[in-house]
Amino acid sequence: MSVAQGSALLHFTRNGAYGPDGAELLVLERGEGAYVFDTHGNRYVDGLSSLYCAQIGYSFGEEMGAVATQQLQELAFNTMWSTAHPRALELADRLAGLAPDPINKVFFTSGGSESVEAAWKIARQYHVANGEPQRLKAIARRTAYHGVTLGALALTGVPAYKEIFGPPALQVRHVSNTNAFRSELQGEALTAKLLAELEATILEEGPDTISVIVAEPVQNAGGCLVPPPGYWPGLRELADRYGILLHADEVITGFGRIGEWFAVERFGATPDLITVAKGLTSAYAPMGAVLVSDRVAAPFYEDNRTLLHGITFGGHPLSATIALKNLEIFEREGVLENVNEHEAGLQERLLTLRDEFTIIGDVRGAGFFWAVEFVKDDQNTRLDADERERLLRGYMPQAMLDAGLIARADDRGDAVMQIAPPLISDDAILDEIVEKMRTVLRGAEAVVLG
Numbered sequence: 062m063s064v065a066q067g068s069a070l071l072h073f074t075r076n077g078a079y080g081p082d083g084a085e086l087l088v089l090e091r092g093e094g095a096y097v098f099d100t101h102g103n104r105y106v107d108g109l110s111s112l113y114c115a116q117i118g119y120s121f122g123e124e125m126g127a128v129a130t131q132q133l134q135e136l137a138f139n140t141m142w143s144t145a146h147p148r149a150l151e152l153a154d155r156l157a158g159l160a161p162d163p164i165n166k167v168f169f170t171s172g173g174s175e176s177v178e179a180a181w182k183i184a185r186q187y188h189v190a191n192g193e194p195q196r197l198k199a200i201a202r203r204t205a206y207h208g209v210t211l212g213a214l215a216l217t218g219v220p221a222y223k224e225i226f227g228p229p230a231l232q233v234r235h236v237s238n239t240n241a242f243r244s245e246l247q248g249e250a251l252t253a254k255l256l257a258e259l260e261a262t263i264l265e266e267g268p269d270t271i272s273v274i275v276a277e278p279v280q281n282a283g284g285c286l287v288p289p290p291g292y293w294p295g296l297r298e299l300a301d302r303y304g305i306l307l308h309a310d311e312v313i314t315g316f317g318r319i320g321e322w323f324a325v326e327r328f329g330a331t332p333d334l335i336t337v338a339k340g341l342t343s344a345y346a347p348m349g350a351v352l353v354s355d356r357v358a359a360p361f362y363e364d365n366r367t368l369l370h371g372i373t374f375g376g377h378p379l380s381a382t383i384a385l386k387n388l389e390i391f392e393r394e395g396v397l398e399n400v401n402e403h404e405a406g407l408q409e410r411l412l413t414l415r416d417e418f419t420i421i422g423d424v425r426g427a428g429f430f431w432a433v434e435f436v437k438d439d440q441n442t443r444l445d446a447d448e449r450e451r452l453l454r455g456y457m458p459q460a461m462l463d464a465g466l467i468a469r470a471d472d473r474g475d476a477v478m479q480i481a482p483p484l485i486s487d488d489a490i491l492d493e494i495v496e497k498m499r500t501v502l503r504g505a506e507a508v509v510l511g
């Protein structure tokens with residue numbers, strides 16, 4: 062008997078696919094380390110960290126529960142609206158200490174989309190305060206996902222998520238992302254081409270009409286698109302040349318996913334704004350934040366200027382205390398060190414899959430954030446729409462569950478399988494993930510090649 066979703070509407074889901082005559086809905090009820098268990102007791106290795114969230118895995122509930130209980134007994138809630146509470150203040154200082162200088166101010170939200178919109182509004186107010194109210198546009202990248210609330214959706218570069226909702230809330234130009242696999246140019250030549258396109262777009266729109274450039278350090282949608290050398294310093298240079306703010310959306314890449322607190326540190330540029338969520342609490346509670354440089358924050362400290370944005374639950378004490386504990390666990394357990402220690406080994410394992418399977422054309426990523434791209438043949442021919450439907454939505458979801466693996470099959474860009482293991486994963490867990498991928502890929506090859 063398959064399980065239906067009852068009264069719940071599932072997010073980004075074909076809701077009608079489940080029910081008495083449909084597929085079984087995966088209902089997870091327990092976690093331990095890098096593993097999750099469904100209501101039948103089946104065990105899965107969580108190769109996606111619950112959508113890039115569960116950095117420290119699932120075994121810290123007791124410790125998190127203890128600080129949560131203490132906080133709820135002390136004070137369940139206070140806002141950050143002209144008032145505050147100790148844990149959020151402490152967390153803001155902690156994050157300012159972790160972020161690269163001169164990023165020293167923190168605005169709390171309840172999640173990623175809210176962070177992206179808050180960053181947009183902070184940037185806007187900064188420009189207005191500096192006498193440049195005409196800076197109303199943004200530049201983002203094709204296929205990038207920055208969230209779904211209407212402002213964030215305008216920045217998102219996935220047409221299928223946007224078009225039916227009418228004209229976008231913000232004026233955004235989307236430029237090429239850093240997909241090296243599908244580019245004729247590589248390395249610095251690719252960087253030069255991408256930056257030239259960006260600069261041409263800035264000039265076409267009018268440099269003094271642009272408020273922000275928004276980019277993920279490693280772009281998720283499209284399959285872990287790593288920047289070519291010099292790309293982030295190039296973004297920084299163009300932003301500075303034209304008075305534009307640079308916003309790194311680190312909702313996925315922040316908090317160790319790439320082996321650093323913030324992935325931009327690896328790619329050699331300091332942005333003006335960093336958005337985070339997910340890994341900030343390792344999802345033991347919902348929370349997001351915008352981290353802001355001193356320069357961008359300065360106008361908000363001037364006489365008589367109000368920061369015109371606020372979210373009731375932004376900086377909730379429960380989430381703040383859990384985020385603080387999460388950061389403590391990161392340091393105590395050597396989470397960043399673990400990612401850096403295992404990154405090369407994970408890449409090597411995935412490269413063996415590329416050698417084994419015709420349908421894998423590319424392996425790319427960084428840290429604990431990797432994608433394999435599906436192709437039809439040795440010429441790296443893309444799968445057509447029908448093949449993608451059969452493979453990514455027909456075969457893979459159930460095949461992955463049957464193998465005891467949670468991973469992602471996605472074609473917002475080209476067709477990929479993506480993994481993002483919990484950052485506490487050791488060699489045995491990485492071996493298990495890759496072995497389960499191998500099982501799924503054997504069937505996938507049969508689906509594509511017949």
Ligand SMILES: Cc1ncc(COP(=O)(O)O)c(C=O)c1O
Nearest residue numbers: 172173174206207208310312313
């Ligand atoms: C880069 C990026 N920005 C923003 C968001 C939106 O975050 P949320 O789903 O918490 O609103 C996501 C979600 O996956 C994301 O990956």
